[in-house]
Amino acid sequence: MGSNTTEKALSMLRFLPRVCLSNIRPHPNSRIRDKRGRGQHGGDKHGCGNKGSGQRQNYMRLGYETGNNPFYLRFPHEPYYQRHHLRREYPPVSLLQLLKFIELNRIDHTKPIDLVSVVNTGLYKLLPDQRQYGIQLTDEGADVFNLKINIEVQYATEVVIAAIEKAGGVITTAYYDQHSLQCMLNTKKFFERGVPIPKRMMPPPDAIEYYSDPAKRGYLADPDKISEERLVLAQKYGYSLPEIEKDPSYDMLTERKDPRQIFYGLHPGWVVNLRDKAILKPQDEELLKYYAN
Amino acid sequence: MLRFNLFRKFVSFHSRNVAFANSRNKSTAVDIEKLDQDTTSIDVVDDELKSREEEIQRKRNKSRLKESDRNFLFEKDPYPEPTRWHHGTLKYMRRLYGRYGEASGVDPAICWPVKEELEEAIEYEQVAYPFTIPHMIAEAKRKRHETEESVKLRQEEIVKKMEKIEQMKQDVYNRIKNKETEAKAAKERKERLIEEVRMHFGYTVDPRDEKFKEMLEKKEKEQKKAMKEAKKKAREENIMTKLLSKKADTVKKDVNKQ
Numbered sequence: 116m117g118s119n120t121t122e123k124a125l126s127m128l129r130f131l132p133r134v135c136l137s138n139i140r141p142h143p144n145s146r147i148r149d150k151r152g153r154g155q156h157g158g159d160k161h162g163c164g165n166k167g168s169g170q171r172q173n174y175m176r177l178g179y180e181t182g183n184n185p186f187y188l189r190f191p192h193e194p195y196y197q198r199h200h201l202r203r204e205y206p207p208v209s210l211l212q213l214l215k216f217i218e219l220n221r222i223d224h225t226k227p228i229d230l231v232s233v234v235n236t237g238l239y240k241l242l243p244d245q246r247q248y249g250i251q252l253t254d255e256g257a258d259v260f261n262l263k264i265n266i267e268v269q270y271a272t273e274v275v276i277a278a279i280e281k282a283g284g285v286i287t288t289a290y291y292d293q294h295s296l297q298c299m300l301n302t303k304k305f306f307e308r309g310v311p312i313p314k315r316m317m318p319p320p321d322a323i324e325y326y327s328d329p330a331k332r333g334y335l336a337d338p339d340k341i342s343e344e345r346l347v348l349a350q351k352y353g354y355s356l357p358e359i360e361k362d363p364s365y366d367m368l369t370e371r372k373d374p375r376q377i378f379y380g381l382h383p384g385w386v387v388n389l390r391d392k393a394i395l396k397p398q399d400e401e402l403l404k405y406y407a408n
Numbered sequence: 409m410l411r412f413n414l415f416r417k418f419v420s421f422h423s424r425n426v427a428f429a430n431s432r433n434k435s436t437a438v439d440i441e442k443l444d445q446d447t448t449s450i451d452v453v454d455d456e457l458k459s460r461e462e463e464i465q466r467k468r469n470k471s472r473l474k475e476s477d478r479n480f481l482f483e484k485d486p487y488p489e490p491t492r493w494h495h496g497t498l499k500y501m502r503r504l505y506g507r508y509g510e511a512s513g514v515d516p517a518i519c520w521p522v523k524e525e526l527e528e529a530i531e532y533e534q535v536a537y538p539f540t541i542p543h544m545i546a547e548a549k550r551k552r553h554e555t556e557e558s559v560k561l562r563q564e565e566i567v568k569k570m571e572k573i574e575q576m577k578q579d580v581y582n583r584i585k586n587k588e589t590e591a592k593a594a595k596e597r598k599e600r601l602i603e604e605v606r607m608h609f610g611y612t613v614d615p616r617d618e619k620f621k622e623m624l625e626k627k628e629k630e631q632k633k634a635m636k637e638a639k640k641k642a643r644e645e646n647i648m649t650k651l652l653s654k655k656a657d658t659v660k661k662d663v664n665k666q
Contacts, residue, residue, distance in 0.1 A: 309502035309507070310506075310519060327545050335541060386516065386519045388516075395516055401526065402521070
């Protein structure tokens with residue numbers, strides 16, 4: 116008896132067409148029946164009432180308040196987002212995150228750390244078209260930070276600077292213009308373009324004060340004044356300033372980029388070829404003058 | 409699986425051979441090295457061999473892909489022979505060099521900016537970044553100082569004015585008080601006059617009557633005259649006192665001189 120039904124079922128399967136969208140029923144209650152306005156279900160005046168502008172569909176314009184100054188015209192100027200398209204953004208990275216990166220071997224702390232290293236972890240995204248100019252180091256994790264690193268960021272507060280210097284490290288704040296940022300974000304792609312490394316441009320006038328301030332460890336500030344400020348900060352936050360001169364990794368810690376330099380160890384004007392693993396340097400006088408300017 | 413086993417066997421056989429050779433000819437180890445070098449230095453330039461190899465490679469290619477696509481897959485220059493107009497542009501050729509290096513056959517000198525590009529770049533920089541760093545820093549500092557100065561001046565102004573505020577308040581109150589007292593005095597005077605006139609008439613007359621008004625005017629005039637005379641007197645007295653005081657001063661001075 117069972118086999119009879121199975122035979123029937125199988126013969127049906129052989130006969131019937133393949134299941135597709137056009138021969139299956141829709142999910143229950145997914146299709147709503149169209150309610151046409153007839154009779155007691157929205158009939159007669161179809162929700163428009165009697166006479167008047169409502170039934171005659173002669174409505175006032177949207178926002179009109181029968182003569183008084185309408186709400187949408189009361190405020191001639193609302194400067195809430197004035198100049199918002201010119202303000203620079205610095206997406207944050209906390210000290211805790213940085214510590215995690217280093218301890219999980221995503222960043223090598225025995226070499227100088229900069230934007231390129233952080234972006235190469237793949238966990239930090241920077242979008243220069245959205246007026247994002249670099250890394251802002253936040254103070255979450257300042258109390259547990261204990262690594263000696265040489266780091267270069269674009270913005271850092273006093274607490275962060277103190278935390279890094281207390282641990283025996285070095286922090287610098289530097290500016291990268293949009294063009295340089297695009298080169299740094301995807302270095303492989305940049306080198307495949309076959310163009311020489313560009314010069315890093317100077318900060319705009321409203322940022323120049325920040326980057327020339329020794330208290331903020333700006334890259335344009337006087338190094339002597341920076342060492343003074345290190346002492347001041349140590350006294351302010353109450354820790355003894357570690358002597359970097361006696362540190363074995365002194366060279367690594369004091370390695371800083373030239374204001375026109377984008378990558379560590381590479382100068383503007385050089386062409387780097389990844390396929391041949393070669394660096395080409397220009398010889399022409401004019402080019403040399405342009406890139407050394 | 410079979411292929412892998414064969415490969416392993418081949419490798420082991422090869423290694424054993426080498427070891428055996430080494431153990432046998434230890435004294436002549438240098439000779440073997442020389443032989444290796446000799447064999448590598450000789451380049452077999454056999455055109456026939458090359459063409460045969462190429463044919464074999466062509467037959468091996470069963471992908472039915474376009475030449476350019478296959479080259480792209482194998483990370484080679486997709487168009488060794490330029491076919492489109494943009495294969496001759498600087499940008500494309502620089503990218504070829506960037507991606508494929510020397511194998512692309514591009515002269516790396518084109519990577520650097522050409523004369524026009526260099527001129528444009530220099531001009532752009534001069535327009536976009538006209539100031540030097542010390543100049544920019546000085547400007548920023550100056551601007552900051554200016555704003556701070558103006559704010560400070562304004563604050564000082566406000567402080568000065570705040571000192572006077574109590575006095576100003578007092579002045580206002582006094583003015584109000586004076587006005588009130590004057591108004592009161594004037595009212596009183598008028599009331600008195602009305603009373604006088606009423607007394608004069610003997611019976612309660614409506615102040616709006618004409619007669620009443622006439623009397624009132626008379627009385628007002630008399631009052632004004634009296635006030636004027638009083639003022640004059642007061643002024644004369646003032647002058648007298650001043651003169652007297654001056655005389656006293658001059659007398660004192662003479663006395664001092666002497």
